Amino acid sequence: MRLREGSTPDFLRAAGLRAMGRDDFGLETVELARSLVGAYLLYRGRLLRITETEAYRGADDPASHAFRGRTRRNMPMFGPPGHLYVYFTYGMHTCVNVVGATEGEPSGVLLRAGELLVLNPALGGIESDPANRVPRTSAVGPGRLGRAVGASVADSGMDLCLPGAQAVLFRDEVARQDLLVSVSPRVGVSGAADIEWRFFDAGSRFVSRHPRGLPNHTFG
Secondary structure, eight states: OOOOTTOOOHHHHHTTOEEOOHHHHOSOHHHHHHHTTTOEEEETTEEEEEEEEEEEOSTTOTTSTTTTOOOTTTGGGGSOSSBEEEEEETTTEEEEEEOOSOTTSOOEEEEEEEEEOEEEGGGTEEEOOTTOOSOGGGGBSHHHHHHHTTOOGGGTTOBTTSTTOSEEEEEOHHHHTTOOEEEEOOSSOSTTTTOOOEEEETTOSOSSOOOSSSOOOEEO
16 A cells, blocks of 8 residues: 555554654754664655664765765755755665754765555554565665655755655654664775764664674664
8 A cells, every 4th residue: 555645644643653853853963863763754655664774974974975065966964954865876776865963064864774564554554564565675775765765866855844745754662662773884885984873673684784793782
């Protein structure tokens, strides 16, 4: 089932999900990246649970698109929290980022992986996919995630907090209490490659890679 764009159905609220507001996004970038693991993204009528993120900051982060300052492309990273920064890369991938911190302080949290969920209002709203109707890798990896939710570079700058927004993030505060989040260095970056700003659900199989031989720290 696919939901109508811009809608926030009652059965998502009934499932205990709370739409994130501006204050929820106004966190320091690394803190926001960690907090978004386990959150739910409703994007153009498709719902996924975020299982992996990476933090990117500004002038102190050589791997960030904002490292050398503002450009037309990265302008949303400098804007108010609670917006999207969406970019196209390698001639084939559309990558979705969530902007945090404060206006003027560049921030981007890359959504690296998620689990696409089956929507069934008659059965309470949200189901995982035990029958494996949705391939495991459908939203594993930032390019696949962007494709799975129908993201476009035209969405860059979209406000996630406006009523009727085409993309909304939700939290399940109860489930998050039992969530085990692990951390590792970011994937595929040449600058500041050893900084541990990648966060992922340690218990999920919908993660791009579970590193071996790397120091893993866990957060409740």
